[in-house]
Amino acid sequence: DIQMTQSPSSLSASVGDRVTITCRASQSISDYLDWYQQKPGKAPKLLIYAASSLQSGVPSRFSGSGSGTDFTLTISSLQPEDFATYYCQHNYNTPWTFGQGTKVEIK
Amino acid sequence: QITLKESGPALVKPTQTLTLTCSFSGFSLNTSGVGVAWIRQPPGKALEWLTLIYWDEDKRYSPSLKSRLTITKDTSKNQVVLTMTNMDPVDTATYYCARRRTTSGRWAFDIWGQGTMVTVSS
Numbered sequence: 001d002i003q004m005t006q007s008p009s010s011l012s013a014s015v016g017d018r019v020t021i022t023c024r025a026s027q028s029i030s031d032y033l034d035w036y037q038q039k040p041g042k043a044p045k046l047l048i049y050a051a052s053s054l055q056s057g058v059p060s061r062f063s064g065s066g067s068g069t070d071f072t073l074t075i076s077s078l079q080p081e082d083f084a085t086y087y088c089q090h091n092y093n094t095p096w097t098f099g100q101g102t103k104v105e106i107k
Numbered sequence: 108q109i110t111l112k113e114s115g116p117a118l119v120k121p122t123q124t125l126t127l128t129c130s131f132s133g134f135s136l137n138t139s140g141v142g143v144a145w146i147r148q149p150p151g152k153a154l155e156w157l158t159l160i161y162w163d164e165d166k167r168y169s170p171s172l173k174s175r176l177t178i179t180k181d182t183s184k185n186q187v188v189l190t191m192t193n194m195d196p197v198d199t200a201t202y203y204c205a206r207r208r209t210t211s212g213r214w215a216f217d218i219w220g221q222g223t224m225v226t227v228s229s
C-alpha cells in the first residue's frame with residue numbers, strides 16, 4: 001500500500017495568513033492526488049483533484065501543486081470558514097489511502 | 108441536486124454482520140464513469156477507504172478487509188449496500204458513502220453522504 005504522510009499534523013494561524021500543508025507519498029504517484037476539507041461533525045469536501053485542479057465551487061484561495069511524491073495545499077489568505085482538518089488522498093492504485101490529516105486552528 | 112445518505116444500525120454486537128445502505132439521488136449508477144464507495148473514519152482518526160462499485164459492476168476492495176466486505180448495487184432503487192462480517196470494537200467508526208466520478212479523465216470522491224456512526228459493543 002502507498003502511505004501518505006502529511007505535515008504538520010496541526011498548525012495555528014490567523015485570518016489572512018498564508019497556509020501551506022505538505023503531503024508526501026511513499027512512492028511516486030504522478031499527480032494522482034486529491035485534497036479534502038473536513039469540518040467537525042461533517043463529511044469531507046473535495047477541494048483539489050489531480051494535484052492542482054480546483055473543484056467546481058471551491059474558492060480560488062485554495063491551490064494545489066506537486067507531482068511524484070511531494071505535494072502541497074496552499075490557502076493564500078486564511079478565512080474564518082477555513083478552520084478545519086485537511087486530508088490528502090492518492091488515486092494511483094487501490095487501496096486508495098488518505099493522509100493522517102492536518103488540523104488548522106485559530107491562533 | 109446530488110445527494111447520498113447512509114442508513115443502518117447505530118449499534119452492533121461483536122461478531123455480528125453490519126449492513127449499511129447508501130441511498131442516492133441526482134445521478135445514476137447506470138451512467139458510465141460513476142461509482143459509489145464506502146469510506147470510514149474512527150472517532151478522532153483518519154479516513155480509510157473500504158470498497159467501491161462502478162457502474163459496470165466492477166468492484167474494488169481494500170485488501171486488509173476484503174475477506175469481510177461485500178458491496179452490491181440496486182440500480183432500480185438507487186442504492187448501494189455494504190455488508191461487513193464479524194464486526195469488532197475496532198470497527199467503531201462513522202461510515203460514509205461517496206460518489207466517485209471522473210472529471211476531465213481524473214477520478215475523485217466528489218460528493219459525500221453525511222455519514223452514519225456505527226458503534227460495536229456488547
